[in-house]
Amino acid sequence: MTTTAVKADYRLIDSTLRDGSHAISHQYRMDDVIQIVTGLDRAGVPVIEIAHGDGIGGSSFNYGFSAVPEKELIAKACEVTTNAKIACLLLPGIGLADDLREINEMGVKVARIATHCTEADISEQHIKVAKSLGLEAIGFLMMAHMNSPEGLVEEALKMQSYGADTIYIADSAGAMTTEDMKVRVDALVQALEVPLGVHAHNNLAMAVANSIAAYENGAKNLDGTSAGLGAGAGNCPTEILAAVSSKYGIETGVDPLALMDLAEEVVRPIMPRAQVIDRAGLILGYAGVYGSFLLHAERAAERYGVSQADILFELGRRQMVGGQEDMIIDVALELARKHAEAEATGGEA
Amino acid sequence: MRCAILGSGNIGTDLMIKLLKARELDGPLDLVALVGIDPASDGLARARRMGIEGTHEGPDWILSHADELDMIFDATSAYVHKAQAQAYQDAGIIAVDLTPAAIGPKVIAAVNLTEHLDAPNINMVTCGGQATTPMVYAIRRAVENLPYAEMVSTVASKSAGPGTRQNIDEFTKTTSTALREIGGAENSKAIIILNPAEPPIMMRNTVFGGLPEGTDHDAVIESIYAMEKSVQEYVPGYRLKNQPVIEEGPYLTPGGLVPHRAVVLLEVEGAGDYLPPYAGNLDIMTAAAQRVGEAIAGHKAAQNEGASK
Numbered sequence: 189m190t191t192t193a194v195k196a197d198y199r200l201i202d203s204t205l206r207d208g209s210h211a212i213s214h215q216y217r218m219d220d221v222i223q224i225v226t227g228l229d230r231a232g233v234p235v236i237e238i239a240h241g242d243g244i245g246g247s248s249f250n251y252g253f254s255a256v257p258e259k260e261l262i263a264k265a266c267e268v269t270t271n272a273k274i275a276c277l278l279l280p281g282i283g284l285a286d287d288l289r290e291i292n293e294m295g296v297k298v299a300r301i302a303t304h305c306t307e308a309d310i311s312e313q314h315i316k317v318a319k320s321l322g323l324e325a326i327g328f329l330m331m332a333h334m335n336s337p338e339g340l341v342e343e344a345l346k347m348q349s350y351g352a353d354t355i356y357i358a359d360s361a362g363a364m365t366t367e368d369m370k371v372r373v374d375a376l377v378q379a380l381e382v383p384l385g386v387h388a389h390n391n392l393a394m395a396v397a398n399s400i401a402a403y404e405n406g407a408k409n410l411d412g413t414s415a416g417l418g419a420g421a422g423n424c425p426t427e428i429l430a431a432v433s434s435k436y437g438i439e440t441g442v443d444p445l446a447l448m449d450l451a452e453e454v455v456r457p458i459m460p461r462a463q464v465i466d467r468a469g470l471i472l473g474y475a476g477v478y479g480s481f482l483l484h485a486e487r488a489a490e491r492y493g494v495s496q497a498d499i500l501f502e503l504g505r506r507q508m509v510g511g512q513e514d515m516i517i518d519v520a521l522e523l524a525r526k527h528a529e530a531e532a533t534g535g536e537a
Numbered sequence: 538m539r540c541a542i543l544g545s546g547n548i549g550t551d552l553m554i555k556l557l558k559a560r561e562l563d564g565p566l567d568l569v570a571l572v573g574i575d576p577a578s579d580g581l582a583r584a585r586r587m588g589i590e591g592t593h594e595g596p597d598w599i600l601s602h603a604d605e606l607d608m609i610f611d612a613t614s615a616y617v618h619k620a621q622a623q624a625y626q627d628a629g630i631i632a633v634d635l636t637p638a639a640i641g642p643k644v645i646a647a648v649n650l651t652e653h654l655d656a657p658n659i660n661m662v663t664c665g666g667q668a669t670t671p672m673v674y675a676i677r678r679a680v681e682n683l684p685y686a687e688m689v690s691t692v693a694s695k696s697a698g699p700g701t702r703q704n705i706d707e708f709t710k711t712t713s714t715a716l717r718e719i720g721g722a723e724n725s726k727a728i729i730i731l732n733p734a735e736p737p738i739m740m741r742n743t744v745f746g747g748l749p750e751g752t753d754h755d756a757v758i759e760s761i762y763a764m765e766k767s768v769q770e771y772v773p774g775y776r777l778k779n780q781p782v783i784e785e786g787p788y789l790t791p792g793g794l795v796p797h798r799a800v801v802l803l804e805v806e807g808a809g810d811y812l813p814p815y816a817g818n819l820d821i822m823t824a825a826a827q828r829v830g831e832a833i834a835g836h837k838a839a840q841n842e843g844a845s846k
Contacts, residue, residue: 245726247791248687248726248728249687249745249747249788249790249798250687250689250728250743250745253788253789253790255789280705280706281705281708281709281728281729281730281731282709282728284706284709284710285706286706304731304732304733306694306733307694307702307731307733309699309702309703310702310705310731312702312703313703313704313705313706491784506734506738507732507734507738508732509730509731509732509733509734510730511689511691511728511730512689512691512730512732513689514689514691514741514743514800514802515691515741517743517779517782517784517800517802518741518743518778518779518802521779521780521782521802522779525779
């Protein structure tokens with residue numbers, strides 16, 4: 189059961205300190221955590237997610253090393269918060285059930301267990317451990333555009349059977365139209381006994397519209413990040429979602445003005461660049477590519493002298509899923525080799 | 538050496554086909570039975586068609602036939618193996634363990650094949666461990682010290698069975714340990730990803746090694762190519778998908794700051810004995826287990842010969 193001071197029509201989960209971590213290459217400092225948690229907590233956000241962008245244990249060669257060990261940051265968030273619950277994301281195959289035991293000791297209250305949208309059965313062990321610890325367990329199906337409404341229902345029911353308290357679908361590639369979102373949410377809300385949540389990305393500039401559409405079709409949890417900080421062209425911006433919800437007469441229980449202050453005064457100053465939909469960001473949504481690949485592809489393109497857009501398109505063509513960042517190097521090397529071969533034979537590069 | 542395979546799923550059945558092929562070529566392993574628990578299993582039916590015992594009586598069958606067996610290959614699950622390992626040992630049966638139970642010493646066929654030939658129980662780590670530990674070792678032998686190594690294994694969803702799925706932490710923990718204990722890295726991490734793409738993708742493995750200051754990069758690359766050849770001796774479909782590269786950092790690894798990293802991009806194409814070629818993860822496991830079984834058989838034969846002289 190979740191209760192907030194004000195009766196909200198949906199529960200807002202802010203992921204600035206988790207999904208936002210991608211956009212700053214996992215360089216969060218202790219002071220950032222203190223300021224962002226304090227700001228979100230004051231604004232009335234009920235749940236704050238924090239972890240490496242790829243979940244607990246994500247600090248690695250493959251996804252980028254954290255500047256500060258994430259468990260130190262998580263412990264600090266638990267210490268600083270007054271009302272908001274602290275949540276962590278964990279991807280089975282990257283993080284361990286043992287990690288859940290550790291974060292439970294720190295005071296984390298919510299565990300989001302994430303899998304690709306067709307692989308829910310790898311979450312059984314971790315959802316059950318989370319529940320046995322007394323954590324709220326959220327099953328989180330990523331890249332939801334790659335599965336049909338019926339397919340998502342099948343996977344969500346598995347997570348529900350393992351004990352998940354809430355099921356989320358994530359448009360991790362920011363690839364869904366409002367119609368795509370509606371049919372999925374509709375099917376899931378009808379099939380599930382537990383509440384549904386939606387995590388949207390903005391690669392097609394649809395994040396806020398899709399989140400509102402998800403709410404109107406029965407989703408009871410929505411995700412955002414401050415100033416949209418996050419993978420790809422960014423997430424659904426929490427302060428905009430709150431403002432738009434208010435215009436629709438949807439009660440969020442949060443203070444949009446306090447969220448605007450946080451975005452402007454705390455988050456924008458630490459952003460290495462504005463969260464805009466440039467060509468590469470748009471390609472992610474257009475070709476259905478995992479958002480976190482963006483900056484890794486940019487670095488590989490520069491290193492091997494190939495086009496970032498070509499890398500992203502090829503990753504989409506190969507149907508790569510979240511977590512396969514190593515394949516960005518693979519694709520870049522292949523493109524570089526093809527260019528070299530074409531030049532050697534005098535063909536078209 | 539008389540042996541049986543326990544577990545009639547994908548791995549057990551693939552191993553059966555490999556061992557029966559080798560027996561025809563006068564290999565040292567005499568496979569007498571495939572032992573499962575499901576009477577309707579496809580693997581058991583196939584065993585009977587191929588002329589060996591195919592029984593669903595499980596570990597009990599093994600223990601009641603202990604006098605007729607020298608060795609078993611256990612392709613059940615970590616739980617089942619943990620529960621029975623002592624009983625096999627008490628019965629005098631050598632166990633080659635293909636589950637991630639990690640009871641006996643770990644063996645990676647291309648690295649420490651001959652180190653534990655007298656052990657009563659040998660652990661084959663994981664498919665990802667068999668694919669990547671050789672490359673960690675290859676980097677390690679070319680550097681002063683290897684502060685950190687990491688592997689990322691991506692397998693086709695279709696080739697990941699329920700055992701792997703329900704217990705994915707066993708995979709990452711056992712693999713990560715092998716990267717340190719056998720690969721020689723001081724710190725390590727293992728990651729596994731399932732990819733549902735159709736047609737199914739080939740098994741992919743990537744190895745990252747953190748290279749300390751003063752590393753001879755050419756020596757690292759040369760060592761990686763040499764290791765590719767060593768593994769190909771028993772897994773013909775094991776190959777470098779792209780040339781190994783050294784990337785400039787710096788990288789803040791759990792083993793400290795390193796200026797460079799080596800990136801090894803591998804692909805494993807299966808021999809297609811039981812499952813299609815995309816299931817290279819099964820193939821590298823069964824090929825490595827066969828190699829270990831044959832090495833033990835050779836070792837015991839040499840011992841007996843020595844004793845009879």
